[in-house]
Amino acid sequence: MKPKLYLFLAVIGIFVFASCEKTQTFEDLHKIANEAAFAKIAASSDYTKIESQSKAGFIMYKELTDGNGAIPIFSDQVKVLYTGWYKNDWTKGDTYTDDNGNLIKNKVIFDSTTERGDIPSLFKVSGLVDGFTTALQYMEVGDKWEVWIPWKLGYGSTASGTIPAYTTLVFEIELVEVL
DSSP states (O other): OHHHHHHHHHHHHHHHHHHTSOOOOHHHHHHHHHHHHHHHHHTOTTSEEEEOTTSSOEEEEEEEEOOOSOOOOTTOEEEEEEEEEEESOTTSOSEEEOTTSOEEEOEEEEEESGGGTTOOEEEEGGGSOHHHHHHHTTOOTTOEEEEEEOGGGTTTTSOBTTBOTTOOEEEEEEEEEEO
16 A cells, blocks of 8 residues: 555655746746847857956947047947837847737837937946947947847846846947047
8 A cells, every 4th residue: 555655645746846847937038039139149250249348248249330430438428329129029020910910010119319310319438238338439430330239238137118128139329429
Protein backbone atom coordinates (compact mmCIF):
# COMPACT_ATOMS: atom_id res chain seq x y z
CA MET A 1 0.00 0.00 0.00
CA LYS A 2 2.78 2.43 0.87
CA PRO A 3 4.46 2.29 -2.60
CA LYS A 4 1.14 3.24 -4.23
CA LEU A 5 0.71 6.09 -1.76
CA TYR A 6 4.23 7.37 -2.47
CA LEU A 7 3.63 7.11 -6.21
CA PHE A 8 0.33 8.97 -5.85
CA LEU A 9 1.97 11.72 -3.75
CA ALA A 10 4.84 12.00 -6.25
CA VAL A 11 2.42 12.44 -9.16
CA ILE A 12 0.43 15.05 -7.22
CA GLY A 13 3.69 16.82 -6.36
CA ILE A 14 4.70 16.94 -10.02
CA PHE A 15 1.37 18.48 -10.99
CA VAL A 16 1.56 21.03 -8.17
CA PHE A 17 5.14 21.94 -9.10
CA ALA A 18 4.28 22.24 -12.81
CA SER A 19 1.29 24.46 -12.07
CA CYS A 20 3.52 26.81 -10.04
CA GLU A 21 5.75 27.46 -13.04
CA LYS A 22 5.77 31.17 -13.91
CA THR A 23 3.84 31.99 -17.06
CA GLN A 24 5.20 34.77 -19.23
CA THR A 25 3.35 38.04 -18.87
CA PHE A 26 2.73 40.58 -21.63
CA GLU A 27 5.57 42.64 -20.14
CA ASP A 28 7.97 39.64 -20.31
CA LEU A 29 7.04 38.99 -23.95
CA HIS A 30 7.31 42.71 -24.81
CA LYS A 31 10.79 42.86 -23.28
CA ILE A 32 11.95 39.77 -25.20
CA ALA A 33 10.55 41.09 -28.51
CA ASN A 34 12.19 44.49 -28.02
CA GLU A 35 15.54 42.94 -27.13
CA ALA A 36 15.32 40.77 -30.26
CA ALA A 37 14.54 43.81 -32.47
CA PHE A 38 17.54 45.67 -31.06
CA ALA A 39 19.79 42.61 -31.44
CA LYS A 40 18.81 42.36 -35.11
CA ILE A 41 19.91 45.97 -35.70
CA ALA A 42 23.07 45.42 -33.65
CA ALA A 43 23.99 42.53 -35.97
CA SER A 44 23.44 44.62 -39.12
CA SER A 45 26.45 46.02 -40.95
CA ASP A 46 24.31 49.06 -41.90
CA TYR A 47 24.55 50.37 -38.32
CA THR A 48 27.43 51.51 -36.13
CA LYS A 49 27.77 50.80 -32.41
CA ILE A 50 28.52 53.50 -29.81
CA GLU A 51 29.08 52.64 -26.14
CA SER A 52 27.07 54.86 -23.83
CA GLN A 53 28.96 57.40 -21.79
CA SER A 54 27.48 55.77 -18.67
CA LYS A 55 28.88 52.37 -19.71
CA ALA A 56 25.37 50.91 -19.24
CA GLY A 57 25.19 49.53 -22.79
CA PHE A 58 25.35 50.75 -26.37
CA ILE A 59 23.26 52.37 -29.06
CA MET A 60 23.27 51.72 -32.81
CA TYR A 61 23.07 54.40 -35.45
CA LYS A 62 23.00 54.88 -39.19
CA GLU A 63 24.12 58.19 -40.69
CA LEU A 64 21.48 59.64 -43.01
CA THR A 65 23.14 63.03 -43.62
CA ASP A 66 26.76 63.94 -42.92
CA GLY A 67 27.35 67.19 -41.06
CA ASN A 68 30.59 69.03 -40.44
CA GLY A 69 29.92 71.38 -37.54
CA ALA A 70 30.58 71.46 -33.80
CA ILE A 71 30.17 68.38 -31.60
CA PRO A 72 28.31 69.00 -28.32
CA ILE A 73 29.56 67.94 -24.91
CA PHE A 74 27.54 66.71 -21.94
CA SER A 75 26.94 70.18 -20.47
CA ASP A 76 25.95 71.90 -23.75
CA GLN A 77 22.51 72.92 -24.93
CA VAL A 78 21.50 71.88 -28.43
CA LYS A 79 18.75 72.49 -30.95
CA VAL A 80 17.50 69.34 -32.65
CA LEU A 81 14.83 68.18 -35.06
CA TYR A 82 13.69 64.67 -34.25
CA THR A 83 11.05 62.00 -34.47
CA GLY A 84 10.83 59.23 -31.86
CA TRP A 85 8.97 55.98 -32.47
CA TYR A 86 8.60 52.33 -31.53
CA LYS A 87 6.58 49.38 -32.76
CA ASN A 88 3.93 47.45 -30.90
CA ASP A 89 4.97 44.30 -32.80
CA TRP A 90 8.49 44.23 -34.25
CA THR A 91 7.65 41.25 -36.47
CA LYS A 92 5.14 43.28 -38.49
CA GLY A 93 5.37 46.32 -40.78
CA ASP A 94 4.53 49.91 -39.89
CA THR A 95 0.90 49.08 -40.69
CA TYR A 96 -0.75 45.72 -41.28
CA THR A 97 -4.17 44.15 -41.67
CA ASP A 98 -5.31 41.91 -38.81
CA ASP A 99 -7.36 38.71 -39.09
CA ASN A 100 -10.59 40.73 -39.05
CA GLY A 101 -9.55 42.96 -41.95
CA ASN A 102 -8.76 45.97 -39.74
CA LEU A 103 -5.83 48.19 -40.66
CA ILE A 104 -3.52 48.33 -37.64
CA LYS A 105 -1.07 51.20 -37.11
CA ASN A 106 1.93 49.38 -35.67
CA LYS A 107 4.57 52.14 -35.74
CA VAL A 108 3.84 54.52 -32.87
CA ILE A 109 5.33 58.02 -33.17
CA PHE A 110 5.44 59.25 -29.59
CA ASP A 111 7.11 62.63 -30.17
CA SER A 112 8.18 64.65 -33.20
CA THR A 113 9.22 68.19 -34.03
CA THR A 114 7.47 67.65 -37.38
CA GLU A 115 4.16 67.72 -35.49
CA ARG A 116 5.16 71.11 -34.06
CA GLY A 117 5.93 72.89 -37.33
CA ASP A 118 9.54 71.66 -37.65
CA ILE A 119 10.68 74.08 -34.98
CA PRO A 120 13.84 72.66 -33.40
CA SER A 121 13.61 71.64 -29.75
CA LEU A 122 16.10 73.02 -27.27
CA PHE A 123 17.63 70.47 -24.89
CA LYS A 124 20.47 70.26 -22.43
CA VAL A 125 22.44 67.20 -23.59
CA SER A 126 22.64 65.88 -20.02
CA GLY A 127 18.87 66.13 -19.52
CA LEU A 128 17.84 63.34 -21.91
CA VAL A 129 17.64 59.57 -21.75
CA ASP A 130 21.08 57.97 -21.79
CA GLY A 131 20.84 56.73 -25.39
CA PHE A 132 19.83 60.12 -26.81
CA THR A 133 22.56 61.86 -24.78
CA THR A 134 25.12 59.37 -26.09
CA ALA A 135 24.12 59.96 -29.72
CA LEU A 136 24.29 63.75 -29.41
CA GLN A 137 27.84 63.62 -28.01
CA TYR A 138 29.03 61.94 -31.22
CA MET A 139 27.05 63.97 -33.73
CA GLU A 140 28.28 67.04 -35.61
CA VAL A 141 26.01 69.98 -36.42
CA GLY A 142 24.32 69.06 -39.71
CA ASP A 143 24.33 65.31 -38.99
CA LYS A 144 21.06 63.44 -39.32
CA TRP A 145 21.05 59.95 -37.80
CA GLU A 146 18.68 57.07 -37.27
CA VAL A 147 19.41 56.00 -33.69
CA TRP A 148 18.28 52.74 -32.03
CA ILE A 149 18.19 52.85 -28.25
CA PRO A 150 17.73 49.65 -26.20
CA TRP A 151 15.28 49.83 -23.32
CA LYS A 152 18.09 49.99 -20.74
CA LEU A 153 19.29 53.30 -22.25
CA GLY A 154 15.77 54.59 -22.89
CA TYR A 155 12.99 54.57 -20.31
CA GLY A 156 14.07 51.27 -18.80
CA SER A 157 11.69 49.07 -16.88
CA THR A 158 9.24 51.92 -16.27
CA ALA A 159 6.57 53.11 -18.70
CA SER A 160 6.71 56.76 -19.77
CA GLY A 161 3.58 58.34 -21.22
CA THR A 162 2.43 56.08 -24.06
CA ILE A 163 5.74 54.19 -24.11
CA PRO A 164 5.53 50.80 -22.38
CA ALA A 165 8.31 49.57 -20.10
CA TYR A 166 11.15 47.66 -21.83
CA THR A 167 10.66 49.41 -25.17
CA THR A 168 13.35 49.79 -27.82
CA LEU A 169 13.22 53.39 -29.06
CA VAL A 170 14.11 54.62 -32.54
CA PHE A 171 14.88 58.27 -33.22
CA GLU A 172 15.65 60.17 -36.34
CA ILE A 173 17.76 63.04 -34.99
CA GLU A 174 19.13 66.07 -36.82
CA LEU A 175 21.58 68.19 -34.84
CA VAL A 176 20.78 71.77 -35.86
CA GLU A 177 22.89 73.85 -33.48
CA VAL A 178 25.13 73.72 -30.40
CA LEU A 179 24.56 76.74 -28.15
